[in-house]
Amino acid sequence: MDAAMTTDTQQPTARPSRTMPMAAPAVTSTSAAAAPTRIRLEHINAFYGQKQALFDVNLDIPDNTVTAFIGASGCGKSTLLRCLNRMNDTIPGAHVDGAIRMDGTDINSPEIDPVQVRTRIGMVFQKPNPFPMSIYDNIAYGPRTHKLYGSKADLDELVERSLRRAALWDEVKDRLNKSGLGLSGGQQQRLVIARTLAVSPAVILMDEPCSALDPIATAHIEALIDQLREHTCIVIVTHSMAQAARVSQRTAFFHMGKLIESGSTDQIFTMPKLDQTQDYITGRFG
Numbered sequence: 401m402d403a404a405m406t407t408d409t410q411q412p413t414a415r416p417s418r419t420m421p422m423a424a425p426a427v428t429s430t431s432a433a434a435a436p437t438r439i440r441l442e443h444i445n446a447f448y449g450q451k452q453a454l455f456d457v458n459l460d461i462p463d464n465t466v467t468a469f470i471g472a473s474g475c476g477k478s479t480l481l482r483c484l485n486r487m488n489d490t491i492p493g494a495h496v497d498g499a500i501r502m503d504g505t506d507i508n509s510p511e512i513d514p515v516q517v518r519t520r521i522g523m524v525f526q527k528p529n530p531f532p533m534s535i536y537d538n539i540a541y542g543p544r545t546h547k548l549y550g551s552k553a554d555l556d557e558l559v560e561r562s563l564r565r566a567a568l569w570d571e572v573k574d575r576l577n578k579s580g581l582g583l584s585g586g587q588q589q590r591l592v593i594a595r596t597l598a599v600s601p602a603v604i605l606m607d608e609p610c611s612a613l614d615p616i617a618t619a620h621i622e623a624l625i626d627q628l629r630e631h632t633c634i635v636i637v638t639h640s641m642a643q644a645a646r647v648s649q650r651t652a653f654f655h656m657g658k659l660i661e662s663g664s665t666d667q668i669f670t671m672p673k674l675d676q677t678q679d680y681i682t683g684r685f686g
């Protein structure tokens with residue numbers, strides 16, 4: 401394999417357990433350089449029927465860091481994101497080869513429950529998708545399903561904490577029983593993020609989370625992403641080079657299903673090793 405297709409991140413944290421604990425680990429550092437690997441991708445090849453969408457992707461994704469996936473439309477960003485929480489399992493004809501190790505455990509192992517994987521690794525989509533229920537019930541949905549609280553007071557507290565962490569509490573505290581569908585687009589996206597946070601995911605995957613939002617709502621979400629990385633590992637797909645530069649500490653550039661180059665966002669945007677990366681980030685193709 402081309403050296404440029406490997407990554408320069410750190411060794412994974414070895415964890416003997418094959419279970420996926422619910423609580424996020426203690427934060428050791430917010431520095432990308434010192435952050436341990438949270439997810440290691442080894443030789444990922446993804447297919448839709450006969451069509452191959454990803455080719456031998458190897459990448460370490462560090463904890464407490466925002467990693468941006470960039471590249472032209474159709475290069476496989478969403479496919480790879482969906483590999484990370486087994487969402488491709490739900491697409492007929494799709495299959496993925498290779499290992500995806502979260503804290504050393506392969507999330508595709510037969511003994512791992514995909515529902516548990518999707519709780520530990522939450523996903524936020526381009527289009528906000530509140531459930532057709534109240535704001536409170538949207539947030540309470542995951543904790544109720546997974547029985548993550550004791551009393552009603554505990555649940556109330558969890559709902560409030562999640563909404564506060566998503567910077568939405570002040571805007572909705574007087575209308576918790578109103579439908580989540582009645583919120584603005586930017587508020588709905590923060591509601592979905594709060595719903596994701598309510599089950600304490602270790603990883604949050606975001607697929608173009610701001611592409612339908614105005615600049616003010618985008619700024620809210622970007623500020624939130626920066627706060628969230630203190631406790632989580634975040635992967636964001638974005639078509640905005642400015643956004644990748646603003647929110648991420650690591651960047652991975654893809655082209656036609658291949659990981660071309662990855663490294664610190666500073667390096668990728670100021671001193672990319674490959675002309676192909678330079679051409680993409682300066683808008684010469686893609």
Ligand SMILES: Nc1ncnc2c1ncn2[C@@H]1O[C@H](COP(=O)(O)OP(=O)(O)OP(=O)(O)O)[C@@H](O)[C@H]1O
Nearest residue numbers: 448451453471472473474475476477478479480491
């Ligand atoms: N459900 C599917 N069935 C068949 N092919 C698919 C499916 N989803 C994606 N593909 C194909 O896999 C390749 C990668 O698609 P993917 O959606 O991962 O790209 P992307 O980088 O996220 O693009 P965009 O920036 O437009 O969202 C494309 O060729 C696409 O047509």
Ligand SMILES: [Mg+2]
Nearest residue numbers: 477478479607
């Ligand atoms: Mg996509």
